[in-house]
Amino acid sequence: MTAGLAFTWWGHASATVELAGVRVALDPLLSDRLFHLRRYAAPPDGTATDVDVVLVSHLHHDHLHLRSLRRFARELPIVVPRGGERLLRDLGLDRVVPAAPGETLELAGARITVLPATHDGSRGPGSSATGPALGYRVDAADRSLWFPGDTEVREDMADVGHVDLALVPVGGWGPTLEDGHMSPVDGARAVGLVGATTAVPVHWGTFWPIGLRHARRANHHRLFTTPGERFVAALADTGQAAVSLIARQGERVTL
Secondary structure, three states: OOOOEEEEEEEOOEEEEEEOOEEEEEOOOOOOEEOOEEEOOOOOOHHHHOOOEEEOOOOOOOOOOHHHHOOOOOOOEEEEEOOOHHHHHHHOOOEEEEEOOOOEEEEOOEEEEEEEOOOOOEOOOOOOOEOOOEEEEEEEOOEEEEEOOOOOOOHHHHHOOOEEEEEEEOOOOOOOOOOOOOOHHHHHHHHHHHOEEEEEEEOOOOEEEOOHHHHOHHHHHHHHHOHHHHHHHHHHHHOOOOEEOOOOOOOEEEO
16 A cells, blocks of 8 residues: 555545645535535535645536635635636636646646546536546655546556556436446546556446436436446456555545
């Protein structure tokens, strides 16, 4: 196991990762409701905003959530896809950093490599804002993290390089898993391309449309309840050396 590395999964794609003392927030979504979606877990506690830098993977409301970002200290650097910075203008934040694939940022004691992702980069209905969907590799001292954001499997994931921790989105929040996402089997394949010491499934088991939990039981089971365990099984089937770990939401895990 790797010293100087810990993480807390807050549900959905949100997490805090601690790398050699640098605390990184990923896609913070700290509310218990989002439009027609309800959180089926306890909401994040106050430690979710105690970080050094925030990374946002794309502009969809469940990843760039304005009310959640408003809770962070205004002087924190917040990295967003280039083109999405205008969405944050009214939040009173001092250090919004627009980014695009291929860029490298040095922030808060971490080296952040901005990666491409295969996913819709628009904000969604009612907004003209658009930007590239992103993934990130983060290095601090000799600790490393890979967070691909919402994406399909990409062959250039093989260029990311081995990391200590991979947080892999393997599910969704609705009755279907649309293009631009990875299934548990896809996630296991992606980890094989990158290489990781520890791989943790995220983006599942948190939000679900109100009223569909019982009306669409089979889809709820497949896309909400079981993606984590199916990722673990798929990773084991590949014979990879990566240790898979299903985290409990809100529990800090030290590696």
